[in-house]
Structure formats: structure tokens, C-alpha cells
Amino acid sequence: MSSFDFLDGLDAVPPTPILIAPHPVLRQVARPVRPEDMDALRAALPGMFSAMYAAPGIGLAAPQVGIGLRFALVDISEEDQRNPIVLINPEIVSESEEMAVREEGCLSLPNQYADVIRPHAVRVRYRTVDGAEEERDVDELLATCIQHEMDHLDGILFVDHLSTLKRNMIMRRLAKEQKARR
Numbered sequence: 615m616s617s618f619d620f621l622d623g624l625d626a627v628p629p630t631p632i633l634i635a636p637h638p639v640l641r642q643v644a645r646p647v648r649p650e651d652m653d654a655l656r657a658a659l660p661g662m663f664s665a666m667y668a669a670p671g672i673g674l675a676a677p678q679v680g681i682g683l684r685f686a687l688v689d690i691s692e693e694d695q696r697n698p699i700v701l702i703n704p705e706i707v708s709e710s711e712e713m714a715v716r717e718e719g720c721l722s723l724p725n726q727y728a729d730v731i732r733p734h735a736v737r738v739r740y741r742t743v744d745g746a747e748e749e750r751d752v753d754e755l756l757a758t759c760i761q762h763e764m765d766h767l768d769g770i771l772f773v774d775h776l777s778t779l780k781r782n783m784i785m786r787r788l789a790k791e792q793k794a795r796r
């Protein structure tokens with residue numbers, strides 16, 4: 615049995631609501647996942663994947679759905695060839711000196727985008743849903759996405775990488791748009 619069997623019936627799974635900035639939970643530092651958290655973590659995955667794919671988004675961290683644990687989902691593939699990754703207790707082992715600029719968005723800051731500069735490539739170590747330790751070298755979009763999701767585990771949003779002026783501008787625009795939606 616694969617850990618991702620639930621993906622087959624995902625269309626029937628209600629998406630877990632995603633917290634929108636400036637929700638205070640998005641600013642909290644998540645705690646490491648322990649073995650006794652694994653049942654709750656597995657139970658949260660279908661709703662989280664459903665929310666990420668429905669958005670659509672390429673990453674979703676546990677704090678974005680109000681879960682204060684260090685794990686995140688990532689899938690940068692096309693819809694017809696899904697390649698889900700669950701990173702549990704991820705750590706950056708090393709990063710490239712070479713930096714890359716990429717436009718980022720965030721499901722917790724809908725419709726807001728900005729160029730963010732980060733290491734072009736990273737080596738990341740994490741646990742899988744099956745408990746295996748994995749180490750991977752990633753670059754380009756996947757590296758950006760994983761670094762963005764790992765920031766969420768420390769209460770950091772992509773706008774924190776921008777100038778105060780730019781960050782305030784985006785947060786004001788987001789607040790205005792969210793107000794108009796209600």
C-alpha cells in the first residue's frame with residue numbers, strides 16, 4: 615500500500631480551509647513532528663492535498679491550515695502526472711552560493727506575487743510519511759518551493775524577504791481585497 619492511496623479519491627475530500635495573512639497562527643514557529651503525531655499527520659493529509667490541488671497551489675505547510683507541526687506538502691508537477699512530496703521535519707543541509715530570483719505567491723496571501731531571491735539549489739533532509747529519512751538535492755522551482763514552505767514552519771512569509779515598503783504595500787492590498795470579498 616502506498617502512503618498516497620488517498621489521492622485516488624481526492625475529488626471527494628473537502629479541502630481544509632487555508633488561513634489568510636495576517637492570521638496570527640501563520641507567525642508561530644511550528645514544533646517538530648514526533649512519532650505520536652503521525653496518526654494525526656496522516657489524517658490531515660487528504661484535506662490538505664485537496665486544498666492545495668483545488669487552489670491550485672504547488673505547496674502547503676501545516677501552519678497554513680492551523681496545524682503547528684513541522685511538515686509541508688509540495689507538488690510542482692502537472693495535474694495529470696502528480697508527484698506529491700510530504701516533507702516531515704525538513705532541514706536544509708546545504709545551499710548553493712548561486713542565488714535565483716523567482717516570482718512567488720502564497721495560498722495564505724491570495725493574488726499577491728513578488729520576486730524573491732533565494733539560493734538556487736539546496737540539499738534538504740526530511741522524513742517521509744513512511745518514516746524513512748530522505749536527502750535530496752533540488753534546484754530551480756522545487757528549491758524555491760521547498761524553501762518557501764520551510765519558511766512557513768518558522769512563521770516566515772515570502773513578503774518578509776522584501777523591503778518593508780513593498781511588504782506593507784502587499785499586506786495593505788491583501789487586506790483591501792479580502793475586505794471586498796466579504
Ligand SMILES: [Zn+2]
Nearest residue numbers: 719720721722
Ligand atoms: Zn506560502
